[in-house]
Amino acid sequence: MPVPPPSTAADHPRDAAQWFARMQSGEATGQDRQAFDAWLSANPAHGREYQRLRFLWDATLLVPQERLRGMLAQNAPVEMPPRTGLSRRRFGAGLAAAGALATVAFGANSLLRSPAATLTVSTRRGERRQWTLPDGSEIHLNTDTLAQVRFFEDLRQVTLQHGEILFQVTADATRPFVVDTGLGQVIVTGTRFNVRREADALQVSVASGAVQLRSGHWWNRSERRLVAGQQLIADTAHGFGDIHNANVGDIIAWQRGKIIFHDMPLAQLVAEMNRYLPHPAKLAARQLGAQRISGVFSIDDPTAMINALPVIAPVRLVHLADGSVRITAQ
Incomplete structure (x- = not known):
């Protein structure tokens, strides 16, 4: 050759x-x-x-x-x-x-033109907020979230930088609604779904309707379709994971000020609590994290949330001078 x-x-x-x-x-x-x-x-x-x-x-x-x-x-x-x-x-x-x-x-898309509407939305740690978009769609932001909304003539786009959003999208078959997360795109015309983006992971859960997920470049594109009651998790190392059934009602309970856990490892529970706490809680020993926990916590009072932990788990809390919490075995 x-x-x-x-x-x-x-x-x-x-x-x-x-x-x-x-x-x-x-x-x-x-x-x-x-x-x-x-x-x-x-x-x-x-x-x-x-x-x-x-x-x-x-x-x-x-x-x-x-x-x-x-x-x-x-x-x-x-x-x-x-x-x-x-x-x-x-x-x-x-x-x-x-x-x-x-x-x-x-041509017809004219995406280089300025969008008809632009909105930057955000929340601080422990804060939740809700916006109604120009098309009547609603977005509910969970703690520590940042996103930009752009509405074009034939495209509705939300770029989620980090955090978590529950979407209630008004149906419009002529104007797709796209959530761009960096790890993949969620494409819908009208449905209710939750998107959570972390530094190296993406979680999409569908409450009603269906969504299309896309990731990768045009020459190596992955696609998945999720319907109500399904969830998909992706990460930077492995791409899209398998689609599985999930209790989406529990996943989006944060909108009502609750986080709900069923037989969850304590390490994962503490990581979730740290999304809302003003100062992080840490496990004193790694083996503590394997304990399984079930419960319902209020995220509107993060201090009460962490103080309730010894009631349902065999642990003790040590409050440190810097405001953080150290979790030890009883």
Whole structure:
């Protein structure tokens, strides 16, 4: 098999669209990746433009196939002279990808336009809040949550940075509702579901209706469909886990100011309590964490919540000077 000639500086793209096409083609070389890193480092604006194109590319997956083909058919092919040292096939793939992005960006979706409505929502540790969105949908934020809401003409989007949100989405088949978590997208037209995002994990639980989950790039995409009473957990190391049945009523009890546990390891219970406590509680010994606990706690009074722990578990609380709590065996 002939060996392709080494790439030179003249071969490397110089703008975000060309770099996006090259890096998503599946044929980027080690030299390409080094040049790409150098291009990103040269100007902070390069990274912003590249991330915007990634968003646009993912958005094309929300457009029905027939509609997308129609949009592409309206654009005549562009003839460009080949570059020295760059194969026609690779350059053609780049043009196709960039062309598809341009079609979505400036065609019917018009995602580069400013959204019709933008809202940043957040809660502090131990706080819960509720918002009604412009379409009548409701979002309920649990403790320590940050998200941005953007409404476009044909897309409703929530970017969940961290925390937990219970969604009650008003049905609109012409305008999908997308929750982007960084670890995956949750796509619906109207339903009730809970999304919890941590640093390296994502949990999606469906109370009514159904949701579609997507993760990964277009060339290696994973998809799952969840219906009422089902839950899926994903993490950065393994991607999507298995879909399993769950008591979603218990999961979303936080909206009513409760957390409910059934035969849960004490370590997991303490981690959950720490989401609401102003100062963390810690187990004095690792083996304590294996004890199984069941109970109902009020998150509206975090101090009472942790003080109730010795009533249902064989532990003792030691309150330290810095406000934290040390949990020891009785």
